[in-house]
Amino acid sequence: MATTAWTRRHVISLIDFFPAEYDTVLQTAASFREVLSRRTKKVPTLQGQVVANLFFEPSTRTRSSFELAAKRLSADTLNFTPGNSSLTKGETILDTAKTYLAMGTDLMVIRHQQAGVPQAIADEMDRLASLVGVLNAGDGQHEHPSQALLDLFTICTLLDPERPRLDLLADKKIAIVGDILHSRVARSNIWSLTASGAEVHLAGPPTLLPQLFADCGKDRAGKLFLHWNLEPALQDADFVMTLRLQKERMTQHLLPSLREYHQQFGITRDRLKLCKPNVKVLHPGPVNRGVEISSDLMDDPEFSLISQQVTSGVAVRMALLYLMGSGKA
Amino acid sequence: MATTAWTRRHVISLIDFFPAEYDTVLQTAASFREVLSRRTKKVPTLQGQVVANLFFEPSTRTRSSFELAAKRLSADTLNFTPGNSSLTKGETILDTAKTYLAMGTDLMVIRHQQAGVPQAIADEMDRLASLVGVLNAGDGQHEHPSQALLDLFTICTLLDPERPRLDLLADKKIAIVGDILHSRVARSNIWSLTASGAEVHLAGPPTLLPQLFADCGKDRAGKLFLHWNLEPALQDADFVMTLRLQKERMTQHLLPSLREYHQQFGITRDRLKLCKPNVKVLHPGPVNRGVEISSDLMDDPEFSLISQQVTSGVAVRMALLYLMGSGKA
Amino acid sequence: MATTAWTRRHVISLIDFFPAEYDTVLQTAASFREVLSRRTKKVPTLQGQVVANLFFEPSTRTRSSFELAAKRLSADTLNFTPGNSSLTKGETILDTAKTYLAMGTDLMVIRHQQAGVPQAIADEMDRLASLVGVLNAGDGQHEHPSQALLDLFTICTLLDPERPRLDLLADKKIAIVGDILHSRVARSNIWSLTASGAEVHLAGPPTLLPQLFADCGKDRAGKLFLHWNLEPALQDADFVMTLRLQKERMTQHLLPSLREYHQQFGITRDRLKLCKPNVKVLHPGPVNRGVEISSDLMDDPEFSLISQQVTSGVAVRMALLYLMGSGKA
Known part of the structure; x- marks a missing residue:
């Protein structure tokens, strides 16, 4: 090896x-x-x-x-x-x-x-x-480096099963959606994906995606963008990474309700139409079905990479x- | 194999x-x-x-x-x-x-x-x-199928250690005693024992042995009998299977007291005299000593198959x- | 072997x-x-x-x-x-x-x-x-016999790495310090060390070291001494075994405070000057740093055998x- x-x-x-x-x-x-x-x-x-x-x-x-x-x-x-x-x-x-x-x-x-x-x-x-x-x-x-590396491996083996490698992502657009602020998974993924040369688009409500995350993109091979609404992040995306939402974020008044979160940032079949036709969705698990991602989409092998992850x-x-x-x- | x-x-x-x-x-x-x-x-x-x-x-x-x-x-x-x-x-x-x-x-x-x-x-x-x-x-x-299969294996290897098989039970009488209603062990055992052609006698207080259990005996090779007192079930029995009694059955008013239960359905050396001379007793464990079975009987290798189970x-x-x-x- | x-x-x-x-x-x-x-x-x-x-x-x-x-x-x-x-x-x-x-x-x-x-x-x-x-x-x-045997092995391999054996301790002085009364480690160590012919010196406050421990020394190869203050136990000692102090001893009024305990029986670099120059300190773990033993001493490989234990x-x-x-x- x-x-x-x-x-x-x-x-x-x-x-x-x-x-x-x-x-x-x-x-x-x-x-x-x-x-x-x-x-x-x-x-x-x-x-x-x-x-x-x-x-x-x-x-x-x-x-x-x-x-x-x-x-x-x-x-x-x-x-x-x-x-x-x-x-x-x-x-x-x-x-x-x-x-x-x-x-x-x-x-x-x-x-x-x-x-x-x-x-x-x-x-x-x-x-x-x-x-x-x-x-x-x-x-x-x-x-959470092993999570980001398994996300990377999942994506790269999809692009080239025989020879997964970082530069396969160079011209890809990847959206990371949700509670960026509290997520160690997001942080590790930002480092790996911006190292690959990909365009990384972060999307989440302002309470969960502070402006300071823009700094993570400095001096990296790829580019980093921040969005406080979902659509521009999904537009022509190749991959959508959703993050687990901790329910305690509501009691901390960082979110109005799970339902409202799903309406604004939940990934559904309909919203994926903004993305590239072959778009795939990832989630580090465990998933709150119907919150970060709609339940039917999660189980659809055409879109979901969750089990491959x-x-x-x-x-x-x-x-x-x-x-x-x-x-x- | x-x-x-x-x-x-x-x-x-x-x-x-x-x-x-x-x-x-x-x-x-x-x-x-x-x-x-x-x-x-x-x-x-x-x-x-x-x-x-x-x-x-x-x-x-x-x-x-x-x-x-x-x-x-x-x-x-x-x-x-x-x-x-x-x-x-x-x-x-x-x-x-x-x-x-x-x-x-x-x-x-x-x-x-x-x-x-x-x-x-x-x-x-x-x-x-x-x-x-x-x-x-x-x-x-x-x-709880693996429990019923290990009970079956325990009995059959006793009857023929070299070649344990279902038809060894064809002419046997087996009593199942206790809280039939709430027992997954009893249900699995009813299927295996009635498949063998054995006579299966269920015994327990009416609150824990509803009449509907008689239906389980329909169209089976063996025969199924229900008793709301112990004696007819034990009469000439070859094997007595006792079931674990959950203490919460009392607070649910399904039983007066553990002591009264033991007096009516507890298996003792004395009561085993009703059975065949070589009768053996089984229990899926853990045993409430002195409730389902008297403590000395449980430890007597002449009667108890608990450790073999x-x-x-x-x-x-x-x-x-x-x-x-x-x-x- | x-x-x-x-x-x-x-x-x-x-x-x-x-x-x-x-x-x-x-x-x-x-x-x-x-x-x-x-x-x-x-x-x-x-x-x-x-x-x-x-x-x-x-x-x-x-x-x-x-x-x-x-x-x-x-x-x-x-x-x-x-x-x-x-x-x-x-x-x-x-x-x-x-x-x-x-x-x-x-x-x-x-x-x-x-x-x-x-x-x-x-x-x-x-x-x-x-x-x-x-x-x-x-x-x-x-x-806690395996703990005493590993203490013995730790000491004996230090004295002769190739051939650790009991009689290496025959002329040694070993102090056991702390809550002797409640310690199963102390009891097992008393048996092994007095079997070796060593001089064993127990030291602790009177509430945690009752006189009756003197009886453990009867008819043993080694000698057993009790001390209600630390100094005579440490004097010229080759090894100092400290014992874990349970914090609940205070609420039981067997001890005034952890701080006072440390002042009277805590092992520090300064106090070790009473011992032999090559003295080593043992503790069965987990250590309350700064109570049984000072934190810097615990980490000093020149004195501490804790990791070898x-x-x-x-x-x-x-x-x-x-x-x-x-x-x-």
Whole structure:
């Protein structure tokens, strides 16, 4: 497999990813996708290595995806759940991570409700001169790099199944719709998509899409546009990425109602007529049916890539664990 | 192994099981029981396949039994627990199942507090033209087929350890005692036992054994009888199946007290004198000691098959996963 | 591996451990520590065997350590968590253990908030003539033998990495500081350290160190001393073991405040000047930074053995599971 470009020990953010790194992830994921199409969907690559899933913020879906990726690389997995943990006994997060390091963990997958925790753990691992790699599985409203990479892989394999690569997006228009402000998925996707040279159009109500996001587009290969209504973002779009709407945004008075949100920013079959004929819709899940996207559209394989995203997730996470794990002496 | 008779992708209910299907499960389980008696209790049959345990209603005991069965077939397992899941984020049950499908799950073991959920998931899997098999691990008050099959296996291996088969029960009398109304275990057992040609005698207080259960006996090989007191059911019985009594039945005024229940329907050493001399007692567990069955009787290996039922559970679940999993191209 | 001295089926307490048994554990752990330094940290020793972690009292840290130890011996693991279990349905603890026995469990690792539960389960396993081994992973305020054995292994490998053995401690002075009264770790360590011939000095406030502990020193190879202030315990000590302080001891009026506790019994760089120049500090974790031990000292590899203890834990638990598991016919 092509691992030439890979020198990263940790994957925390996509802000400084190089095109060659994206391409390495995409090509490695493509070869694992081939493994996953076999009857025995397993390779011995990480046998005897330990992947610890430290999910301080619980998530069954993402944890299962990482757990399956690790098991298909033949790694042993440890699941940390905060409920029954030493954290409730007053241990610090860094001490928890150091305990898993001392037990012999090789790779740590970290999710935390606070931005910066995976970086802090990665810094501590480096300070201790350990060889442990840290993968950010979502930290607060900061980043969720494996989600953006699986979105990228889903789109690029659609454009060229044999050779998914970043420059396939160079002349594409991609809309990201919804609660940009609170979304770590949006942030990571903005970095990957603007790196590709694509036109990225953000759309959402002003309360959820502040002007400062325009800065993310500076000095990137692609271009970034902000819209406070949906239509200009959808116009001739090749791909529409919808974001999960947290219901608590209403009690925070950032939104009038889910119904009104759906009327203004919900993706429906009708609205997709503004886009390119072959437009595809993505969503990181779990979907609030009838809010971010109409229920029938979500289930329509002609438009929806949602199930491919989940499948891509396992292949992309295998690729990341493989690249990070094989970097060791 | 004899898999000739097997064409089912899903195991949801026993209502339409054919005798040949029962015999295939019994014989396959017998060969796995032999594997479990070795020092290395593992076979590579399902290597590289993924068994997802989606237990929307939590159960450590049944989940452990399925998890162990899957691991002994060398499958990888994923455990879904509703507490930390996307369900709390508003995702539908079908969307959860589709996510596990998209991740690459081969077999889904489903438990849910509502009747019909496993069937609905199986229908969705078929509609999507997936090859995933769905196994009902207990749905509401509907069915719990693997429990009835392990009960059947426990009884039949006692009657002929080498060649357990359905027709061994043809001339037997079996009593099922307790809360028939709310029991998915009773429903599945009624289908399997009446299919065998046995005489099945249901006994329980009228509040927990409505007359409509008589209909289950129509057009079956065996015969079904209802009793609102214990004695006629126990008279000359070969096997007595007791059911777990939910304590909340009292607050629902379906029962006066646990003590009174035990006096009327609790199985004791003394009452077993009505039965055949070699009578055996079963219980699906967990037992309320001194309620459904007296504590000393439960621990008496001369009468109690409870521990054999648990052991049979792993072999029968291995058989089901094997049969469902090997049906794939 | 040297297993000559091993005849124990269960490891419940260290009170009656023989020196040869300690040495067998230490030597076996040393050979597994060598396995853990390889890239593929796995041996096939317990392949096809089942280790059930029955943690009635939740603990992520200790459970992860046992789980990893079992996986590195290639065993299959089952995790029991009381939250979703049959216990809430009224099943007794012994019935839960018997269910796991009947499923085919080979080794049970038991943690329970009540002293005596692991022994009761071990007795029941023997009464049923099963070959299952029971390992006490902490029972109430009674014992935590694997913790004391990993402490011993950590100290002995420091003194002789090639050949860790009990008699290395014969002329050493070891201080155990803190809440001795409520500590199962302290009790197990008192048995192992006084068996070695070391001088063991207990230090703590009178409310947490009753006079009756002096009795533990009777008829042991080593000597046991009690101190209600810190200085005489630290004087010329080779090793200082600190114990975790439960914050609820304050509400029980056994302590004035955490701050006052730290002033009187907290281990700091300054106080260590009383000890031997090469003194090392241990703590079973999780640490309340700035209470039992100052935060900077905890992180100082010149003094702290805390991270080595965690690493030793996996090797020692592999050794125990190996010795108990290979004792079977």
